[in-house]
Amino acid sequence: MISRVEGAYLGAVRAFQNPMLDLLHKRHAPLVVALLSVTFTAERPTVAVADAHTEIGDALDQLRAAGHGDTLPAGGPRELCRQWAEAGWLVRQVLDDDVEVYRLSAHAVGALEVAGRAGGARARVSQSRVRTLLDAVGRLAQDADPDVLVRMARLDAEIGRLQAELDRVQRTGTVETVDDEELLEEAENVLHLVRELPADFARVAESIKAMQRDVVTALRQDERPTGDVLREYLARGEQVMESTTEGRAFAGALRLIGDPHRLDELAAQLDVVLRHRFSRRLGPQQRTELREVVRRIEQGLDQVFAAQREASSVITSQVRHHDPLRDRQVDALLRDVMTGLQAWMPDARRSQPVDPLRRLPVADVEHLRQTTGALQPPEPPAPLTDWDDDGDVASGDALAWGGPHYAELDAHLAAFATDGVTADPDGVDVAAVFDAAPDALRRPVDLLGLLELAHAHGMTETDRVALVDAVRPDGARRRLAFGGVTIRTKDDTDD
Incomplete structure (x- = not known):
């Protein structure tokens, strides 16, 4: 059975173990409160770690220049922020955009509020505070009392008071002013x-x-x-x-x-x-x-x-x-890892270099046996089966829906240029070549093949837009548009 004094003392000990009271109890508490209140505001609840170190460092330099260097703690801003985070005053977290920030903990926010109230105007026992207390107690009693008759009596009294105030305002047309x-x-x-x-x-x-x-x-x-x-x-x-x-x-x-x-x-x-x-x-x-x-x-x-x-x-x-x-x-x-560090630290010297592990060791294993009884050496894989590349691997319908017919397109292009179908001095028009081809070579995919051949022969792009009618293997027609392209023939090149 503990005494009343001992119980009060143990309660006070537990209270002062709270990081909020611990912050206000420290030797450099005024500095901590000042730096945190300047760095973190209502408009900026979180501050990037690098920005916080820079701002706190600048604030320390200003205090030293003002003659307060003797009262400042040792260590730079990075060390101070680390100490504050360990004490529970700062919280370090990573946001969604991978930016690491500081924010005040609830204990630090409470400590700043206590310091702000203590440094401002003293709280007074006023009519407003007493009315707030009475209203809170009245609401608490009303919510806690399940008696229906008591609740009805209170509501009637409240309605009567409000009705009397309404009647007075309607009668006089004035509102009572407050000092x-x-x-x-x-x-x-x-x-x-x-x-x-x-x-x-x-x-x-x-x-x-x-x-x-x-x-x-x-x-x-x-x-x-x-x-x-x-x-x-x-x-x-x-x-x-x-x-x-x-x-x-x-x-x-x-x-x-x-x-x-x-x-x-x-x-x-x-x-x-x-x-x-x-x-x-x-x-x-x-x-x-x-x-x-x-x-x-x-x-x-x-x-x-x-x-x-x-x-x-x-x-x-x-x-x-x-x-x-x-x-x-x-x-x-x-x-x-922790066991290795504990074994290494007692014999390690200050600033002793540590050789980094640049790569993980690789086990030199030629073959992993599948079972403990598999004593036979590994066998090579079975040879690949022969494939007849010259056989008929696709039907005619499948080939009709396949890729471009490059050989036929190249022959058609050469014949078109040799016959002089076009009189364009700048070269052979690819759109004209495609329109002159038979239906089997006028598929949409053949237009792509023809453009590839034009690029291989040396093509020239024009400013106009060419329109061609393509024929799919099922007979459907599609109008396609592309940038005009001409091909230099051998005769044009010789000229």
Whole structure:
């Protein structure tokens, strides 16, 4: 039985083991908060690894030039980002376009919000905060109380209050004005609630990623039948939003804010607030935060949905390509590598070169025996059977639908040029040659063969478009168009 003090102490120890409080507890916490808040913004939630190293390096140089070099930690920006990733403040991931980026973890987002609130105006016990608390408690009691009569009484009281307000407005034609100081308190309360949203969305996304890692790890270690694995893990992949506590809470909130009409209504209400005269008493940063409430909600929704899609894709891909034997072989190979490193490290010196393995060894095996009892030497393959290339391997119909008749086409081309059918001084027109051929040589494929022969004899392309009528073996006619081509005859060449 632990005492009250010991229980409180153990609870505080567990709380300070959270990466968020650990970040704020570090010696260089102000620097970490400043660099992360400058590098990662609401408009840029992810930053490419190379860009992040460059920007953080420039920020460190500016701080050293300003005289803060004594308070900066040792190490460059790459080392600092690696430390922050190991501490759980940064998450390193690869996007679909193979670009490696950093993003803030939920713990880092929460730490930045805590630091921002602590460095800004102090929270006050105001009428707006008390009303928010009373409304929340009232809704909680109403949802938890199953008594029908109590619910009816509350609804009647609410209807009576609203009806009285409607009657007063209709009677007087005026709306009671609210003091600017009270409106300012309500706006600060809204900003306080809005600043909690990024950390909440980040926690939901990270809980989905943690569930994804758990599922993949369990799948790699699973030795059950493939059918059971498919049914269980595909079901979890399809219902990933319902598999975590944060996911179920987010699904409930999504029913309230996921409606586009609700977000449009929220944007219109914020526009009314920013047009009121009291908003001039807000600072520029506060006005910007109010103006971008809807966009921050949409960014948070996109972050969660992206994590959900990635988890479903990874789990489904792992299930489809799951091979327990191969996974065990990879795990055994990795263990062998780690064992070799542990044996090599104690005797290794600093900066000692290591000869790389440029190629894998190849086993010198002349013949693999198929069975242990197969002692006879390997026999050569059986000789190939003779094939009669001169035999009738195709019928006449098959040949009619075959490729071009090059020999007949070449003879026809030579006869056409010799007889002087064309009077074109530039050479023999291929279209005229094709039109003068018999039907057996006027197939569409023969036109291609004739163009090949023209290219071999040395053809010249003209600017006109030639039209010819081709005849298929079944008697169907096709009109074909191609760029005009002429062929130089031997006489033209001699001239």
